[in-house]
Amino acid sequence: MGRIKRIFFAVDRAFGGHLPPSEGRKRAVQHPLRFGVVGAVFFGGVAALAIGRIDLPTVLYSLVMGALVSLGVIGERKRMIHYGFLPRPDRPASRR
Template identity: 45%
Template structure:
């Protein structure tokens, strides 16, 4: 086994040891958390709407910084859902591999395509509101 692969495996084991120490004994997650982890694009889009909408209501108008803030928080929400899904799969609470699928193809959406869909939907909502 090569040195980078061994180092990566050690890093992954260290991450899961840290995760277990940080969270404590893994317990069954609530249904809403499972739903958010299973559908990360929808979770990210909800983050865009919530954070961008809250900032737009607070300011009173939709400015480019509001759009950028909403998109950034949507990406953070999406990545949080992806990390949570990986954690649920690791601890055995989620046995399915990445369920969000395109209709008819049977192959899962990749993270790049998911982020592009999230950005497109967010821009559509923001431009239609302004």
């Protein structure tokens, strides 16, 4: 697992992942569940508009997409913690 993690962060740094995140990204990682709900409503709404009705498959699709958005935001939070843009949850924040 350590090798895969090192490869991921090497590729991430190569694409600029070490640069400071925007304020919107910082705000999104503080509330992954809310962001997932917004993603679910968005994807469900687009799917409902595309097929013209709201039914069980559309609702299930929106729930799955919302869960995937939340998981992506949680992954982004872990990446920001790795680079030091957010304090680690197991350590108290330093006061300056």
